[in-house]
Amino acid sequence: MITLFDFLALSGALFAIGLAGVFLNRKNVILLLMCVELLLLAANFNFIAFARFLNDISGQVFVFFILTVAAAEASIGLAIVVVLFRNRSSINVDDIDSLKH
């Protein structure tokens, strides 16, 4: 039998990998966005698993919304990356430091 625990463990692993990805690929904005997608995916896993095991469809509704927002986020994030690249010819996070100077 596949238990709830299995799914939660899997989502935990995905979440941890997403976090580690933020640390590893700290310079590449596109990869950072991908890591965020991983984090969201982990969260979605939890929702769906709980929806299944509690037999409550609302969990899936939330996933639906999260997907919506994630899509919007990804599109705007990528648009920003494009503008950024256009202005700076780089997507290196190290170069985005006008807040510091």
Next chain:
Amino acid sequence: MIQQIVFIVLAALTVGSALGVITARHTVHAALFLVMTFVASAGLWLLLHAEFLALVLVLVYVGAVMVLFLFIVMMLDTDSQSLRQGLVRYAPLGVVVALIVFAEIGYVVYNRELGVSFGTPLPQAAGFSNTRALGETIYTVYAFPFEIAAVVLLVGIVAAIMLTLRRRPGVRHQNISKQVRVSAKRGRLRIVNMPSEPRPPEKNP
């Protein structure tokens, strides 16, 4: 039994490709790994009887969002070598943090009473349609949030367009509406009132 085998395979595939996302040398590879993760996840969601969302994940995420990612990655001429510099510097920290978070999550999941029965999902009635149930809930209970989600997407579209819109100087346009609106009285013709006889010459110019 088959389900368990499928689960193990898909879970391994998910975790493995997720690891691939964060460790891939090239951004394109990372994106492709992410596609793999999503596809495997969609399979897992099918196991959880979330057929509609599994399909949405594949169609919208893999089909649209990830393509967009690949588009951008390929469109921008990024120097992936410089981006990977100093990768190891924070890697131990990342691993430690990831382990800690994983341990914490595991602790929560394992030790705390979550209020649900582990391992025994309730059986579903015959003829149950996941899509129909989801649709009934979304269009009744969550109708208003659903509309807001639509607005969020609209805003996302508008914002993305506005951000990337570029006005190039020196491009000649035709402004049709301006051309149509033009009239003789406004702007084209000016009637100047001139004195009919010349002024006496001023002493000091």
Next chain:
Amino acid sequence: MSAFLPMLLVAIVLAPLTAAIIVGCGMRFIPRRAAHVLTILAVALSTALSAWVLWQMVFAGMGSYDINLYDWGSIGNIQFNIGFMIDRLSVLMMTVVSFVSLMVHIYTIGYMAEDPGYKRFFSYISLFTFSMLILVMANNFLLLFIGWELVGLVSYLLIGFWYTRPTAIRAGLKAFIVNRVGDFGFILGIALVLAYSGSLDYSQVFAHASALAGQHLELFSGLVWSVPTVICILLFVGAVGKSAQVPLHVWLPDSMEGPTPISALIHAATMVTAGIFMVARLSPLFELSDTALSMVMIVGAITALFLGLVGIVQNDIKRVIAYSTISQLGYMATALGASAYAAGIFHLMTHAFFKALLFLGSGSVIMAMHHDQDMRNMGGLRKYMPITYFTFLAGSLALIAFPGFAGFFSKDTIIDAVHDSQRTGAVFAYWCVLLGTFVTGLYTFRCVFMTFHGKERFVVEHDAGHDGRKELAPGHLPHAPRESPWVVTVPLILLGIASVVIGWLTIQPLLYGDFFGTSIYVAPGHHVMQKLAEEFHGAGAMMVASVTTPTLWLALAGLGVAWFFYVFKPAWPAVLARWFRPLYLLLLHKFYFDEAYALFVEAGSRALGRMLWIGGDGAVIDGVLVDGSARAVGWFSRILRRGQTGYLYHYAFVMIIGLCVLLGWLLLR
């Protein structure tokens, strides 16, 4: 009669004020002639009405009169009123003030004839008359103080009348500020009166004066003062300022920068005597404190002698008279200190006439000399301006107390009164005032001889242009000195007559008759005047008796010395000045009062101000407290800023790690 009187009193006061306002505000619109006609009519009205009230009081048996006009302000039981108290003392002052003011008004027509500020001047002196009248007519301390300050204001404005002269405006400022130092004590004294008697009305305060006597005040811990002593000393500080007593006399000589009519009116006859009047008016309070009266006497005596000495070395004709004024005010103060208030007021009155005369006479001389005031450039003017000479001489004789002239009666009485006084310091005061007569004789006739006798030390330049427009060096005149016009000489003659006869006529009623009645209070045991009254056998007898007193001979000795040095051997004074150089310098520098004040008060307060401003406000408050706290915040922020690297991923890391820690804390707690 009594329904009519308040209106009449208000008319006395308001007539000059109205004239002053009309002339002052309408300065641009009314002609010059209207300015003097209007003000003179107003002051003449005041004079006539005052004289009428005086007549009513003395001969028609009118009693004293106390009336409140309106309620200036009231807080529960504390009432501040505007009201008049008319008794024999105030009505005498009113008459003297308005009469002298009238004379000065008339004189001004001639003296200021060519001045561009003609109308302004008339406005000011009318305003002054108003202020002085409310000062003397007040029935409470508030109105007294109001009048007291207003005369100070007008004095300030008039000393600085020629506002383009730096010395004049400086003198005006000095006069005001020095007077304010006196007022500092005055207002504290008034405040004490209110605090201990609950009222500011003379009648109330005097009625409860005896209750004050028993009260004490601990100013310094362990040092207990009686309340009347503190009050009277503080009030007298005001008088010291206003009446130019040591050490606040320094403003009066400088005030001679003002036009001469003002010197006559304000700085000789009326305003400077306000302090004397005030002490006499408040005699019921002063009688409670022997200490305060001793102080009054000693200060007065010092002023009388030592500032007279300064007069000997001055060369500016007006300054000589100014120092004589200070000295004579010292005599008056000494009389007050000896409880001889009547004698003090009597001297005030005679002095008002003859000193106004002297100033107006000197003004006449100054006009003839084309506004040159240095006596070293005069001499022999007697034959050019006989009227001025004889009136001036009359005034001088009155000043040195020559028998028969007004000053004789008043000054001799003062000296006798001080002689008889038993008060602490009376012996010292007696010797001061006695020696003072010699000094008076000396400087007065030095002035007369240098101005009117001897060689002519001025040069007449006939070719200098008859219009006199060309600037001439001091001592150079475009034409020979001439007698002044009638508007100048008539007041001189009138005042001259008054200076001769006023003492003779009024000594009997004023000093030994019961003229002042209840308006001056002398405590039992302080009656020096009673003793004098027993020895008094009429004005003629007093004159005869004076031959046997040292006073006359000292004065004549002064006169003789003056004649010797300034007519007989005019070269000797310079030799003497060389021989006694330190003494000469001391006198020439007026005992270095001005220098000391300039150094300690003026420069000192400026240095203190600068120190407080730059050191206190700038360095401590702004530097340490305000900027210091700003710097502390800045320092703290600089440390915090290190955390803000500006790198996106650092913020992300902090968020993630924070999340970890938060989660861990939630789990482990």
Next chain:
Amino acid sequence: MPAHFPVLSAMLWLPIIGGCVVLLAGRVWPEAVRWLALLFSVVVFAMSIPLWSEFNTHTAAMQFVEQANWIGAFNVHYSLGVDGISMPLILLTNFMTVLVVIAGWEVIHYKLAQYMASFLIMAGLMNGVFAAMDALLFYVLWEGMLIPMFIIIGIWGGPRRIYATLKFFLYTFFGSVLMLVAIIYLYLQAGSFSIAAFQQMPLGMTAQVLIFIAFLVAFGVKVPMWPVHTWLPAAHVEAPTGGSVILAAILLKMGTYGLLRFSLPIAPNASHALMWLMIGLSLVAIIYIGFVSIVQTDMKKLVAYSSVAHMGFCTLGFFIIFLVLARTANQDAAAMGMEGGMVQVISHGFVSGAMFLCIGVMYDRLHTREISAYGGVVNPMPAFAFFFVLFAMANVALPGTSGFVGEWMVILATMHANFWVAFGAAFTLFLAAAFTLWLIKRVLFGPVGNEHVAKMQDLNKREFVVLGLLAVAVIWLGVYPEPLLNVMHASVTNLIHQATISKL
């Protein structure tokens, strides 16, 4: 005017509406801006006259009261009312606003509509501050009023205006934040924001002392008391003439008003315990600042410092009451001190406003405030010199001018309490004379200082009207202050009563 007419609301809102109308007119009809501003200010002033004429002088209760719910959840009310302490201040505000509008008539060219609107809006807010009976309403208006002043100094100010506005804003804001804390504490204790409830509520000694100090910082900055006065010279020097006038004439008065409305009645025991602190600070203000004023070289700074010294008299008069009552139990003498302080408040409004206007008149001609740039101004400008000397004399507290009344009453009341305090207070007699008349001497008198001075034009009609109105006010108050005292008396007596009963 009908009896139920909400006159105080009109005082509060009409100027604000007027300000908006003027702003609008600046866009659509710029020629009318001046006249509209004048119209509104005069109408408001005219409407405030009934406050005086229909005022009941026999009661200390609030009059012309208006009450409405504002924020029900927190028990906040929109409640307005005046007593004898606030009513004269409202009249003063509206009077000075008229003068400021006239004074800016042709001097201001840059953004005229905004300038006029700022003053109108500020007048409304200040009226509201004086009329508010609800602490939160008071606080909101108090803070709101900072904004127009901030704008006035920041836009029409001198070269260092940004520094001055920041200093001004930070100082006052620092104080008022503490006040907000105190108000919230009091609300939690009383369950309502009504000032009257605050005044009646018992409070422990520690709480009283803390509240007193919080209010003291807020109001002391505004008064301003030594040592939190250094923003004032900076702000005055940089502010335009109208700003200086309102700043000196009204804004400072809000500090003294706050002391009377909040500190004394809400924390009477703390006031009593800390009276020596207040008396000491007042005396320091009078003497220390007097000396500092002497050495100023900038005319506006000099008058600003002299304001600090004069406001010292107000606070001295307010807090001497405890000492007077302790020494003599003489209620009338205590009332005299407090009323003297109040008269000084009003009088200083006229006098300092007039002084700043006079300096503004000269500044408009020569564009400098340095004393040394002038000299002999009386020669080209005799009429101006008349007014300047008159107001200088009021600044010196010469009898017959309004400046005298307050100082006289305060010194006399102080003498009931302590000789040496009165002695210190009386220093003002010659310190004020020294710095004011020395200024007059250097600026007005003497030969014409330079060719710029020689070219100065005498007052025009507009300036003459402004200064003339002030001169009338100054002399009227000096010659006959009884009407003003009469208005205040009942409220002051009540306040002294409140301040002397223990709330422990």
